[in-house]
Amino acid sequence: xxxxxxxxxxxxxxxxxxxxxxxLETLAQTCTLVSLLSNLVHALQRxxxxxxxxxxxxxxxxxxxxxxxxxxxxxxxxxxxxxxDRLDVEGAERARLYHRLAYLLHGxxxxxxxxxxxxxxxxxxxxxxxxFTRLIASLLAVVFEAADTAIDPQLTRAxxxxxxxxxxxxxxxxxxxxxxMGFSLGFFDAPRQERMNHLRAxxxxxxxxxxxxxxxxxxQRWQRIEGSSGQVQxxxxxxxxxxxxxxxxAGLAELWFELCxxxxxxxxxxxxxxxxxxxxxxxxxxxxxSMELDNHRALLRQLARQADHQxxxxxxxxxxxxxxxxxxxPLQHSLLxxxxxxxxxxxxxxxxxxxxxxxxxxxxxxxxxxxxxxxQYRLDEQTAHERMQRAAMNQGLRLIDVAERLLAxxxxxx
Amino acid sequence: xxxxxxxxxxxxxxxxxxxxxxxLETLAQTCTLVSLLSNLVHALQRxxxxxxxxxxxxxxxxxxxxxxxxxxxxxxxxxxxxxxDRLDVEGAERARLYHRLAYLLHGxxxxxxxxxxxxxxxxxxxxxxxxFTRLIASLLAVVFEAADTAIDPQLTRAxxxxxxxxxxxxxxxxxxxxxxMGFSLGFFDAPRQERMNHLRAxxxxxxxxxxxxxxxxxxQRWQRIEGSSGQVQxxxxxxxxxxxxxxxxAGLAELWFELCxxxxxxxxxxxxxxxxxxxxxxxxxxxxxSMELDNHRALLRQLARQADHQxxxxxxxxxxxxxxxxxxxPLQHSLLxxxxxxxxxxxxxxxxxxxxxxxxxxxxxxxxxxxxxxxQYRLDEQTAHERMQRAAMNQGLRLIDVAERLLAxxxxxx
Numbered sequence: 001x002x003x004x005x006x007x008x009x010x011x012x013x014x015x016x017x018x019x020x021x022x023x024l025e026t027l028a029q030t031c032t033l034v035s036l037l038s039n040l041v042h043a044l045q046r047x048x049x050x051x052x053x054x055x056x057x058x059x060x061x062x063x064x065x066x067x068x069x070x071x072x073x074x075x076x077x078x079x080x081x082x083x084x085d086r087l088d089v090e091g092a093e094r095a096r097l098y099h100r101l102a103y104l105l106h107g108x109x110x111x112x113x114x115x116x117x118x119x120x121x122x123x124x125x126x127x128x129x130x131x132f133t134r135l136i137a138s139l140l141a142v143v144f145e146a147a148d149t150a151i152d153p154q155l156t157r158a159x160x161x162x163x164x165x166x167x168x169x170x171x172x173x174x175x176x177x178x179x180x181m182g183f184s185l186g187f188f189d190a191p192r193q194e195r196m197n198h199l200r201a202x203x204x205x206x207x208x209x210x211x212x213x214x215x216x217x218x219x220q221r222w223q224r225i226e227g228s229s230g231q232v233q234x235x236x237x238x239x240x241x242x243x244x245x246x247x248x249x250a251g252l253a254e255l256w257f258e259l260c261x262x263x264x265x266x267x268x269x270x271x272x273x274x275x276x277x278x279x280x281x282x283x284x285x286x287x288x289x290s291m292e293l294d295n296h297r298a299l300l301r302q303l304a305r306q307a308d309h310q311x312x313x314x315x316x317x318x319x320x321x322x323x324x325x326x327x328x329x330p331l332q333h334s335l336l337x338x339x340x341x342x343x344x345x346x347x348x349x350x351x352x353x354x355x356x357x358x359x360x361x362x363x364x365x366x367x368x369x370x371x372x373x374x375x376q377y378r379l380d381e382q383t384a385h386e387r388m389q390r391a392a393m394n395q396g397l398r399l400i401d402v403a404e405r406l407l408a409x410x411x412x413x414x
Numbered sequence: 415x416x417x418x419x420x421x422x423x424x425x426x427x428x429x430x431x432x433x434x435x436x437x438l439e440t441l442a443q444t445c446t447l448v449s450l451l452s453n454l455v456h457a458l459q460r461x462x463x464x465x466x467x468x469x470x471x472x473x474x475x476x477x478x479x480x481x482x483x484x485x486x487x488x489x490x491x492x493x494x495x496x497x498x499d500r501l502d503v504e505g506a507e508r509a510r511l512y513h514r515l516a517y518l519l520h521g522x523x524x525x526x527x528x529x530x531x532x533x534x535x536x537x538x539x540x541x542x543x544x545x546f547t548r549l550i551a552s553l554l555a556v557v558f559e560a561a562d563t564a565i566d567p568q569l570t571r572a573x574x575x576x577x578x579x580x581x582x583x584x585x586x587x588x589x590x591x592x593x594x595m596g597f598s599l600g601f602f603d604a605p606r607q608e609r610m611n612h613l614r615a616x617x618x619x620x621x622x623x624x625x626x627x628x629x630x631x632x633x634q635r636w637q638r639i640e641g642s643s644g645q646v647q648x649x650x651x652x653x654x655x656x657x658x659x660x661x662x663x664a665g666l667a668e669l670w671f672e673l674c675x676x677x678x679x680x681x682x683x684x685x686x687x688x689x690x691x692x693x694x695x696x697x698x699x700x701x702x703x704s705m706e707l708d709n710h711r712a713l714l715r716q717l718a719r720q721a722d723h724q725x726x727x728x729x730x731x732x733x734x735x736x737x738x739x740x741x742x743x744p745l746q747h748s749l750l751x752x753x754x755x756x757x758x759x760x761x762x763x764x765x766x767x768x769x770x771x772x773x774x775x776x777x778x779x780x781x782x783x784x785x786x787x788x789x790q791y792r793l794d795e796q797t798a799h800e801r802m803q804r805a806a807m808n809q810g811l812r813l814i815d816v817a818e819r820l821l822a823x824x825x826x827x828x
Contacts, residue, residue, distance in 0.1 A: 008498055009523060012516035019509035084422055095433035096760050102426035103753055109423060339517055346510050 009335070010300040016342065017296050021289045023151040028282040029087060030097070030146045034159065035275035036080050038166055041139050042268045043073035045173035048132035049257055051118050052177050055125040056184035056253065063119070070115055077108055097145045104142055107135040129177050136170055148360050153352035158281055160359060161213035162274045165222075168206035169267045175199040176260035179239060183256050186247030188239050196239060198382050209359050218273045225266045232259050296338075303335055362400045369403035372410055423749070424714040430756065431710050435703045437565040442696040443501060444511070444560045448573065449689030450494050452580055455553050456682045457487035459587035462546035463671055465532050466591050469539040470598035470667065477533070484529055491522055511559045518556055521549040543591050550584055562774050567766035572695055574773060575627035576688045579636075582620035583681045589613040590674035593653060597670050600661030602653050610653060612796050623773050632687045639680045646673050710752075717749055776814045783817035786824055 006014070047069040054062045084101065114131050117123040123131075143166055147159035178195050182188035188196065211219060235256050242248055366388070373384040392402045420428070461483040468476045498515065528545050531537040537545075557580055561573035592609050596602035602610065625633065649670050656662055780802070787798040806816045 007519075007523075008495060009516050009519035012498075012512045012519060016509045016512035016516060019512060023509075081422060084426075095430045095437075096764075098426045098430035098433060099753075099756055099760055102423050102430060103757075105421075105423040105426060106749065106753060109421075335520065339513075339520060342513055343517075346513055350510075 006300065006304055010304055013300060013338065013342065014293070014297055016346075017289075017293050020151070021286070021293050024155075024282070024286050024289050026094075027150050027152060027155055028286055030150070031155070031159070031275075031278045031282050033080070033083055033087070034143050034146050034162060035278065036076065036083055037139050037143060038162070038268075038271045038275060040073065040076040040080050041136055041166060041170065042264075042271070043069070043076050044132055044136055044139075045170065045176075045264065046261065047073050048129060048136070049173065049176050049180060049261070051128050051132070052125050052180045053184070053253060053257060055118060055121070055123070055128055056181065057250070058121055066119075073111075077111070081105075081108075094149060097142070097149055100138070100142045100145045104135075104138045107138045111135070125181060129181075133174060133177075136173070140166055140170060144360065144363075148357060151353070152285055153349065153356045155278070155281055155285065156353060156356035157213050158215075158274070158278050160356060161210050161215075161218070162271070162278065164206045164210040164213070164359075165218075165267070165271060165274060168203045168210060169264060169271065171199050171202040171206065172260065172264050172267065175203070176257060176264065179235070179256045179260065180253050182239055182242070183248065183253035184250055186250050187242040187244050189244070193240050195382065196236065198386070200236070213359075214274070215277055218270050218277065221270050221273060222267075225263060225270070229263055232263055235259065299334075299338070362403075365407065366399055366403045369406040372406060420714065420718055424718055427714060427752065427756065428707070428711055430760075431703075431707050434565070435700070435707050438569075438696070438700050438703050440508075441564050441566060441569055442700055444564070445569070445573070445689075445692045445696050447494070447497055447501070448557050448560050448576060449685075449692065450490065450497055451553050451557060452576070452682075452685045452689060454487065454490040454494050455550055455580060455584065456678075456685070457483070457490050458546060458550055458553075459584065459590075459678065460675065461487050462543060462550070463587065463590050463594060463675070465542050465546070466539050466594045467598070467667065467671060469532060469535065469537070469542055470595065471664070472535055480533075487525075491525070495519075495522075508563060511556070511563055514552070514556045514559045518549075518552045521552045525549070539595060543595075547588060547591075550587070554580055554584060558774065558777075562771060565767070566699055567763065567770045569692070569695055569699065570767060570770035571627050572629075572688070572692050574770060575624050575629075575632070576685070576692065578620045578624040578627070578773075579632075579681070579685060579688060582617045582624060583678060583685065585613050585616040585620065586674065586678050586681065589617070590671060590678065593649070593670045593674065594667050596653055596656070597662065597667035598664055600664050601656040601658050603658070607654050609796065610650065612800070614650070627773075628688070629691055632684050632691065635684050635687060636681075639677060639684070643677055646677055649673065713748075713752070776817075779821065780813055780817045783820040786820060 047066070050062070050066050050069050054066050084105070110131075114123075114128070118128050140163070143159070143163045147156060147163050150156040150159055175196060178192060178199065182192050182196075207222070210222070214222070235252070238248070369388065370381065370384045373379055373387060374381060377384075379387070388399060388402050388406070391397070392399050395402070397405075461480070464476070464480050464483050468480050498519070524545075528537075528542070532542050554577070557573070557577045561570060561577050564570040564573055589610060592606060592613060596606050596610075621636070624636070628636070649666070652662070783802065784795065784798045787793055787801060788795060791798075793801070802813060802816050802820070805811070806813050809816070811819075
């Protein structure tokens with residue numbers, strides 16, 4: 001601990017300030033990591049989609065493009081790994097984040113084998129797609145945790161926006177992959193049509209949360225993308241009208257892939273805006289925190305020096321009650337003012353953080369209820385989610401209310 | 415970061431474990447501090463009570479005892495300050511705790527002046543009592559924050575029990591002080607009778623929460639104290655029947671003080687049991703965490719060594735999907751098993767922490783609503799609390815529900 005020579009009160013006032021600054025520094029590292037992750041996710045999404053194309057119609061001419069996509073993903077993976085090597089692994093509250101990172105790294109270590117299996121055609125298209133999807137889910141889980149452990153309300157809001165946008169884009173990526181499989185076959189059977197609808201609705205939900213939390217630049221860009229996705233929309237509708245009896249030209253798979261990819265690339269540009277905004281916000285918050293810390297330290301040193309001359313007056317919390325101490329002495333009040341200002345600041349910070357994290361907390365409860373349904377009734381995730389949604393519709397409740405009731409029932413069960 | 419030579423996955427698995435251990439070490443320091451604080455609070459409560467007696471009937475013979483009580487408080491203050499000097503001031507999440515400590519130290523720096531004013535009779539009894547009460551409140555605020563930032567569910571429960579018991583004992587101390595003032599005067603006017611009832615009800619509320627969270631030793635001891643407080647109860651009832659027209663012998667003040675002090679001293683012994691249980695629990699949790707970390711590290715090193723021989727097999731999250739990799743290879747599954755076990759562990763930890771902190775969260779919301787009422791209608795704390803309680807009774811709601819409604823109305827207000 002620095003500032004050893006200051007009186008204990010002032011040392012702890014500074015310590016509280018320094019904690020916030022350290023938190024912001026760690027958070028700045030996390031934000032850098034998040035923007036690298038968004039690039040790796042993007043590259044893996046493309047590789048997943050193109051792997052599906054290749055496994056659907058294995059033509060040697062596709063291998064070069066596949067290899068190019070894999071290379072791009074490898075490049076981003078290297079950058080993520082370098083960044084993780086540099087990461088300060090400290091801080092008792094970050095166990096969940098490190099655990100998520102361990103999970104992610106474990107998945108990344110699998111990638112070379114997965115790629116080999118795809119090139120050797122030793123793996124079905126569904127299996128390959130699922131493997132990529134699980135890996136991408138573990139990447140998104142890191143971003144979720146980064147948002148949930150951020151200690152600054154503004155940065156938390158920016159990370160919540162980022163997470164929900166990445167999640168929407170991942171669902172768009174899954175929609176692209178599911179569409180590639182259907183169009184390659186020439187038609188969509190009922191489960192695949194349901195899945196297309198499910199993925200569409202999921203994108204809608206995530207983008208609604210994104211809209212609440214995003215800054216205006218990213219928002220405008222997103223609205224432009226939504227406005228110009230007419231062709232994708234028409235192919236979606238076409239997919240829902242297909243059947244085994246009325247198959248389409250399998251060549252539509254590549255068109256679907258290209259149109260979806262254009263849209264997803266545009267979404268990735270929005271992510272770039274979000275990442276840049278995050279970077280700027282980090283810098284601003286760090287600059288202002290370090291300026292505040294410097295000011296605070298200078299002020300406290302000055303108070304400490306003046307206090308040497310008039311000891312008992314300065315350190316008076318109950319100045320009012322200590323009769324003869326000059327009530328209008330500015331020194332006497334300045335320390336208490338600082339303490340009270342800090343109280344209000346920490347109170348506000350706590351309230352704002354709680355509000356910013358509220359959608360994350362809801363999401364955790366909904367996921368928890370979904371896992372409960374999945375294990376109780378041996379359902380897959382999509383079915384569990386749909387069952388909860390139907391219950392919400394039928395009873396006129398929000399999804400979170402249905403989740404809370406399910407979890408409460410479970411707790412009450414013997 | 416140690417373990418640099420391990421693969422990144424394993425490093426982050428260890429980092430997540432180490433975080434928990436660091437958190438427990440910091441928590442062990444905090445628990446030591448909490449038990450020192452409980453001794454300082456006890457000494458200050460006694461000094462407050464006896465200061466009131468002295469200010470009510472300033473007889474020189476009382477000064478020696480007063481000085482003895484002040485000395486005891488000074489001794490504990492010194493120990494607290496020494497402990498704070500040794501405290502590692504680290505950890506981004508601890509800003510609120512350090513801020514509370516700064517507030518507390520600021521108050522302690524005031525004590526010499528307060529004591530001088532009491533001895534010089536330069537201060538009224540109410541004013542002196544209020545000054546001590548504010549200081550003790552800032553001590554209890556540190557214990558609250560310690561409970562609220564603890565990262566271990568069992569320790570959180572123990573700290574919640576400790577905080578509520580300390581709070582009950584402080585209300586018993588305030589009741590003693592209020593009673594000394596009334597008995598010294600010979601009667602209790604209506605506001606003072608109301609205050610006696612208010613303090614009694616507060617003790618009841620806190621001890622109910624304590625009973626939910628405490629271990630059985632402390633609980634039995636507390637039930638014995640409750641069973642043998644008949645004399646205090648009779649004096650309480652006597653106090654409520656007094657009036658300016660029917661005053662009592664002022665000598666009852668010293669009897670009341672002694673009986674209350676006996677009860678409060680017995681309560682302090684319960685605190686001693688709670689502090690000892692806290693110490694043991696800390697040691698147990700630290701021992702088992704450090705054993706787990708060692709096991710984990712040894713296991714991961716062994717896995718890493720074996721992985722050097724059969725690289726692609728080990729790091730397989732999707733072992734199932736990677737066809738020809740021997741599905742029954744124990745190595746292949748052990749890492750994933752460890753990761754999944756850690757997931758479940760962290761999930762359980764999070765749920766249990768949330769449950770253990772629930773009464774603290776409720777308390778914060780109730781305090782927040784109370785502050786809102788106080789500032790909106792310019793009420794004092796007791797009146798604001800009573801108004802909320804009446805609303806709860808009339809509408810058949812819990813206090814927390816009334817608080818949530820008040821806060822929601824405030825948010826909805828333009």
